[in-house]
Amino acid sequence: MEFCGFSPNLAAECAQPCRTAQRMLWRCACIHFGLRPDLESVISQESAAAWWEITAQETAQRLATDLAAGLSAEEAVKRAAVYGPNSIKEGRSRGPWRIFAAQFADFMIVVLLAAGVLAGFLGEPADTAAILAIVILNAVIGFTQEYRAERAITALRRMAAPQARALRSGEAVTIPAAGLVPGDIVLMEAGNLVPADLRICEAAELTIDESSLTGESQPVEKSISPVTANPPEGLSLGDRTCVAYKGTIVTHGRGRGIITASGMDTELGRIAGLLDRPTDIRTPLQKRLAQFGKYLAMGALAICAIIFAAGLQSGVPLVRMFLTAVSLAVAAIPEALPAVVTIALALGARRMLRAHTLVRRLPAVETLGSVTYICSDKTGTLTQNRMRLTSIYADGKEFADWQGVGNGEPWKTLFTALALNNDATGNGYGDPTEVALLEAAAQAGYDRTVLQQSLPRVAEEAFNSARRRMTTLHRSAGAAMAFTKGAPEAVLPHCAKALHSSGEVVFDQPAMNAVAGRMAAGGLRVMAIAYRRFLSVPSLPVPSGAELENPGEPGTAANPLVFLGLVGLMDPPRKEAQDAVAVCRQAGIVPVMITGDHPATAQAIAGQLGILAAGGVVMTGAELERLSAAELEIQVMTVRVYARVDPAQKLRIVEALQKRGEFVAMTGDGVNDAPALQQADIGIAMGKGGTDVARQAADLVLLDDNFATIVAATREGRHIYDNIRKFVSFVMSSNSAEIWTIFLAPMLGLPVPLLPIHILWINLVTDGLPGLALTSEPQEGSIMRRPPRPPSESLFAGGLWQHVVWVGLLIAGLSLFSQAYAMQTGSAHWQTMIFTVLTLSQMANVMTARSEVESFWSLGLFTNLPLLGAVTLTFVMQMAAIYFPPLQRILRTAPLSASELAFALGLCALVFIAVEIEKWLIRKRWIYANR
DSSP states (O other): OTTTTSOGGGTTTTOSOOSSHHHHHHHHHHHHHTOOGGGGGGSOSSOSSOGGGSOHHHHHHHTTOOTTTOBOHHHHHHHHHHHOOSSOOOOOOOOHHHHHHHGGGSHHHHHHHHHHHHHHHTTOHHHHHHHHHHHHHHHHHHHHHTTHHHHHHHHHHHTSOSEEEEEETTEEEEEEGGGOOTTOEEEEETTOBOOSEEEEEEEEEEEEEOHHHHOOSSOEEOOSSOOOOSSGGGOOGGGOTTEEOTTOEEEEEEEEEEEEEOGGGSHHHHHHHHHSSOOOOOOHHHHHHHHHHHHHHHHHHHHHHHHHHHHHHTTOOHHHHHHHHHHHHHHHSOTTHHHHHHHHHHHHHHHHHHTTEEESSTTHHHHGGGOSEEEEOSTTTTBOSSOEEEEEEETTEEESOOTTSOSSTTHHHHHHHHHHSOOOOTTSOSOHHHHHHHHHHHHTTOOHHHHHHHSOEEEEEOOOTTTOEEEEEEEETTEEEEEEEEOHHHHGGGEEEEEETTEEEEOOHHHHHHHHHHHHHTTOEEEEEEEEEESSOOOSSOOSTHHHHOTTSTTOTTSOEEEEEEEEEEOOBOTTHHHHHHHHHHTTOEEEEEOSSOHHHHHHHHHHHTSSOTTOOEEEHHHHHTSOHHHHHHHTTTOOEEESOOHHHHHHHHHHHHHTTOOEEEEEOSGGGHHHHHHSSEEEEESSSOOHHHHHHOSEEETTOOTHHHHHHHHHHHHHHHHHHHHHHHHHHHHHHHHHHHHHHHHTTOOOOOOHHHHHHHHHHHHTHHHHHGGGOOOOTTTTSSOOOOTTOOTTTTTHHHHHHHHHHHHHHHHHHHHHHHHHTTOTTHHHHHHHHHHHHHHHHHHHTTOSSSOHHHHOTTSOHHHHHHHHHHHHHHHHHHHSHHHHHHHTOOOOOHHHHHHHHHHHHHHHHHHHHHHHHHHHHHHHHTO
């Protein structure tokens, strides 16, 4: 105790095992100053030395535990006070009311609320109610998305095993997994969920499915032998074969392990910590609308103040001019915009659901239309997440299609070996590799049930990490045959001959080693298949594999192990994924593969899909770890495949792309993907094969686990953004026309042309249903033949603001011309005339707003029936406003004569003609530029 400097009477309390001097100091400080012991979790549980680099005995010594008896109950209680419960902690979160109140802090929402108050002041309670409904709807959507991180962490907690078997004082007991502590000895068997991070100290054919953490579809065989890396930092989770991780599943065998980390100190806990980070990821649309709202509100208020001052100078009464200015301010702000956005997103979400995409966060629907990078996990996303036999080397040749090779040798014996030297069931259950081999044999016409009748299994030597091969013995009419499969380096040295179509020949092991190496370099898992004939059935039980396999055994030289062939297996790409990648490239989206799998496998799959060009480089997690943040930001713009990466590194990749100004979509299905899914501008999880953690952290869920579905979702996202732009184009040009009309009339020596009630009526009948109907506009054919919009691009980019200005001025000019003409001819209906022209010109404008480029006639009159119905209804309502007596009294209008109405309609038609000419010029210029 003199080492740490605290009083000696703390020695008994500090007697718990300390892995480092730093840990001892921390414990003593906690006890001496009365600090909470569970705060110790902020100190690393281990120094640079890793548990997988030392033996199980050394691990037990460091953790002061007994491999045979485990911890005592008293010691476990002491350690629980220091390490805390073996559970995933929930992140701190604000109360629901504070989260809900925060949704009203957005500037556009404040402007809308002010508009609602003004509308109520002007005697328009319907407008006030509509605005409040829109604001509340948006608040509910924002409130919902605040819980994403919390739900993801809750899903992580559900992954923890509720019960576990552990050794306490020499007895195997079942205890709550939350009560486990570092140093406990845990017992594992097939079907168990690993309750904490373990250093394995006993393994009997133990295999663990780590796909949710590493992304590898193949279960990992575990052993007790230490593992070292070269270079040291190059050892990924999937390579640590003597360690088991919390939340993974034991698929085969049994074993024991020493808990080295519990709770939030586990790899699963680290992921929970990454998820519990404050994020403020806003969609491109949200950013653009926020900017648009600020500029719009400030501009509208400034213009209305100028109009108010100009009206007073021209002699308009103060009260009337104030009401006119206020009405104009309300009209200038498109209060229907949030409703249009919400409806457009909801309609898009419904269409995407029909295309097998579930939208968890409504604003994310549009985000896909703006993404520039799609970072995709490999396993289960780009691949089928199911092993397949894709290549066979036999008879001196390599075959990718073996359906027509015939029934002669060596194929007959080879496929018989694949079927019989196999423990998978016929319904596809079992080790993924064995299932793939059994399916390949069945496809070639070799049914195991039939073969077993003539070649029943009488003995076997199971696969294990030492032998790395499996041998089965089968009786056949008084004789016997042994089949062996395993890693090439474990089988080929035992072969003396090879079976070809011409018979048995001398086996060339160096040449076959080269073939196996070439196949492995192509990303395949390679296995060698061999057999041996016996003139009689060996004595049973067979004591070891030597009698069945080794041609060097005494008395067996006449019957050596005969090589049959090499088989290459892979989790193959989805058939539709290659087309989806091609469409992404055509649409200007860069696909990137990020996986925890082996670099060679990742390179092979990426090459087949078109993600990685010939000669492309694969960056490993170890290489990425050596890069600084600035260096990574440079590399991410050229690297297309990352392999052997951990969750924190996936997060770094996404963040680096975002710092370069890219909008990133991240797809994935495992726990290891969850932090990056949450950080990305849009997270896309797999619905069928994905984990709850990934789904809860994501914005979209692909119900069919099909990468190609992302293409359809991206198309829908662009479609939604296009329709929102069309609405903005229409409503801003129309609203600006009202402002220009009121603003320019006094300057031209004309009286203020409209009453406040006229402005509110125009705002009601033109901004409402016609604007909403634009959300139903079908998508244009060129939608996926253009690049994504730059993330920094304004909502008014691409000439939209110029269009808004000149169309607004055109409508205002035609309206003022109708006023001047009517006053010049002595008509008493001049105010009704300008009122009608201004209203119906906006209907002509909305019909042309259906496309920024395509002509109205090429789109077709009946392709958007909701818009056609809304325009018709608005026309009827306007006719009622000038011909229906009750509305005449309210709106202070007078009936127009047939000639006056025809004159007004003719002016409105000029708007339609002018905009169609503009689109014709745009098309002509585009065609010329692309010749």
